[in-house]
Amino acid sequence: MTTEEIYIAQSTDIACSTLGDDTIIMSTLDSTVFMLNAVGTAIWKAADGEIPLSRIVQEQVCSQFEVAEDLALADAKEFVGELAQHGILSITSTPHSPSEVL
């Protein structure tokens, strides 16, 4: 597993709402709908483009859900990669500047 940090930011081309523990997201570009469970929602909410994914996993996932950190990080990378493929969020190797996030 690579140790390089990655940063994730929510796309602006979406509509989303958290209902109960889950989050539902709709792409405004192709109307695709995604549903995130509680773990996905925790990662999604922290996706501000400035906090590295490893820290999000540590603070939002491992602290709330019983899961080993390396396993959680691997799963999180796969999860954010999938969302990025659909344009729901963006992944960069450096923090996003505030203007990029906006």
Add this chain to the structure above:
Amino acid sequence: MPASYGKEDRNMIIEIGGLPIEVQTSDPGFARLLEARYGDFVSSRVESAFSLRVQLTPPKTSDPDADAEVWLEGSDWKMQRGDFRARWNSATHEGEVFQSANPYAIDSVLRIVHTLMLAPQGGFLLHASSAVRNGKAFLFSGVSEAGKTTMARLAPPDVALLTDEASYVRKLDGQYFAYGTPFAGELGHPGKNISAPVAALYLLKKATKNRIDPVDPAEAVRRLLRNILFFAHQPEMVRHVFASACAFVQAIPVYELSFFPDQRVWDLIG
């Protein structure tokens, strides 16, 4: 009800969901066809803030099951399918339709125009049958073959059917109402032109036993979005539809209705 005719045009107001649209045509035969098709939905109003002018053109292709394309061009919504092309201006509330003299084309244009008008107000058209019982409206939604028409056919005499195909939902003063529509499915006849507050949405699933289960809100939104009639995939419109679905689910109970197709299923409704 009689249509209100002008001197040259055969104009009539078709009122669905409380939104009256004046349909203007100069062809008496087409006017008669509209009157026959929309029956109780032809309003006795003399004027309307919304109008559609229909120009009859020779048919090109006429596959009413083909998908309509809808896109925004300047301030006009443009829409087309093999058997029609049309434009609708949401600001001026008027539009034009070029179509052959078939009822399916104008039916589709009306559905699209209504979805465009409803979306910013939190309403929508839904692939669902709907009915009123004891003063309350119930929606039965699902994909093709899920049982929408079956629920309508099994309805007991005290139930008034709103539609077996496309349910009309409006949000008025924070409350959701379902309206009857002339948009018929396999049942082949229009719904009653009445409305009632929505009491529940049932997501249909054919089964061997009748059973009702609550659906989690996010899952309910996901399944509702799958069944909302949604033609204009333009970012602002997508946001409206998404917001409408979320707000609806937070206000109205959503259940999965597993049902065996006989009349006993209606014992659970109302």
